[in-house]
Amino acid sequence: MSTYQIKAVETKKDIIDFYQLPFKIYKEDVNWIPQVRQEVEGVFLKKKNKYFTHGICERWILKNDKNETLGRIAAFINEKKAYTFKQPTGGIGFFECINDYEVASSLFDHAKNWLSSKGMEAMDGPINFGENNKFWGLLIENFNFPTYYGQNYNPPYYKNLFEKYGFKVYYYQLINYRQINDPLPEKYKQKAEAIINDTSFSIKKIEIKKIEKYAEDFRSVYNAAWVTHDNFKEMSMELAISIFKKMKPIIDEDLICFVYHNNKPVAFCLGIPDINPIFKRLDGNLNLFGKFKFMALKLFIKISRANGVAIGVHPEFQKKGIEGAIFTDLAKRLQGNSKYTDMVVTWVGDFNPKMQYIFEDIGFVVKSKMATYRKIFDENVPFERCPIIDKT
Structure with a gap:
């Protein structure tokens, strides 16, 4: 039995060690792209992460x-979410480990004991102490497919480390892909054209100068469309504006659009350029020098892939072809300008089969798969997967 020391990350040296470890683990892995250090560090800073207003976090x-x-x-x-499950549930994340189960189980035990001491009876992971559009899930299939900005990446052996410890899949995360120039299937093309030709509908791309207006339109549709999701919490205007302002430096107006019916927002599609090829050259450091380097590289590195961050349709307007109208409009703006050739939709949970069916119907295919795991501390408690959202 080896001797290990687990210590809280407190000093500057600890922080350096925290960020240097992945460079050791992925030294020979050409598919790995470091997460932006400043963004990860922001998760652990109370002055930057609003989740500290209703939660606690520790790292080791x-x-x-x-x-x-x-x-x-x-x-x-996350105290707003932890107590909405049958068992109070915390989270673990930012896990990195050599291929050694003894090391991994020591880390899992430490996190489990910390969570248990604070009243938790289960833990999900790997997840984020923040929104689920970044740093969320374990990659389990197709490790050669290029990761998108904010996506977790890990060696294949992590799956065994998690499952050997007793983690079980709470839900799968499906990453969908399609070529921009691929034609829309005929049944969606007809519905899309009907929407486009209906004067009561309009499709508008975002205007950065009116970003707060579009943040409110996004919030309005989101709160209506996501209400059936497990443990849904209504999005505040403050959070919506924060999301859009964080995206602002990389927004391409051609990739974000809204659908209106009689001038009321009923759907949105949020996309951003996939800037991971640039971050691959920065070694994960967006300090002052890194920012200058990023701006210079943007001029020389062609970004050919767009990331679909989210698509939402108000329940009253679902199954009417709006999704097809969105992609028809998107294709018209993107085809012929040689800017983007393909699109990846960041992830769709398998708890949302209706959304996955829509993506498949409009020509997307699943390119890789991730998983969010859950470990219930009491092994006598039956495990249940994430509830499926109503298919109707």
């Missing part, structure tokens, strides 16, 4: 008796 590194860092993990409790 594990060292051997030679003072070598072999693993890291974070644990957190």
Whole structure:
């Protein structure tokens, strides 16, 4: 039995070790792109992460008796969500570990004990102490498909480490892909044209100078469309504006559009350029020098892939062909300008089969798969997967 020390990340040296570990683990992995250090660090800073207003978070590194860092993990409790499950459930994330189950189980035990001491009876992971559009899920299929901005990436052996410890899949995360120039299936083309030719509907791309107006339109549709999701919490205007302002530096107006019916927002499609090819050249550091380098690289690196961050349709307007109208409009703007050739939709949970059917119907195919796992501390408690959203 080896001797390990698990210590909280507190000093500057600890923080350096926390971020240097992945460079050791992925040294020979050409598919790995480092997460932006400043964005990850923001998760752990109370002045930057609003989740600290209703939650707590801690992170640790594990060292051997030679003072070598072999693993890291974070644990957190989102008090707005933790108590909405049958078992109070916390989260773990930012897990990195050498291929050694003893090391991994030591990290999992430490996080579990910390969460249990604070009243939690289960833990999900790997997830984020924040929104689920970044740093969420474990990659389990197709490790050669290029990751998108904000997507977790990990070695294949992580799956075994999680499952050997007793984690079970709470839901799968499907990553969908299609070529921009691929034609829309005929049944959607007809519905889309009907929407486009109906004067009561209009499709408008975002205007950055009116970003707060579009943030409110997004919030309006989101709160109506996501209400049936497990543990849904209504989005505030403050959060909506925050999401759009964070995206602002990389917004391409051609990739974000809204559908209106009699001038009222009924659907949206949020997309951003896939900037991961640029971040691959930055070693994950967006400090002052990194920002200058990023701006310079933007001029020389062609971004050919768009990331679909979210698509939402008000329940009263679903099954009317609006999704097809959105992609028809998107294709018209993007085809012929040689800007983007393909699109990836960040992820769709398998708890939402209706949305997945829509993407498949309009020509998307699943290119890779991730998973969000859950570990219930009491092994006598039956495990249940994430509830399926109503298919009707």
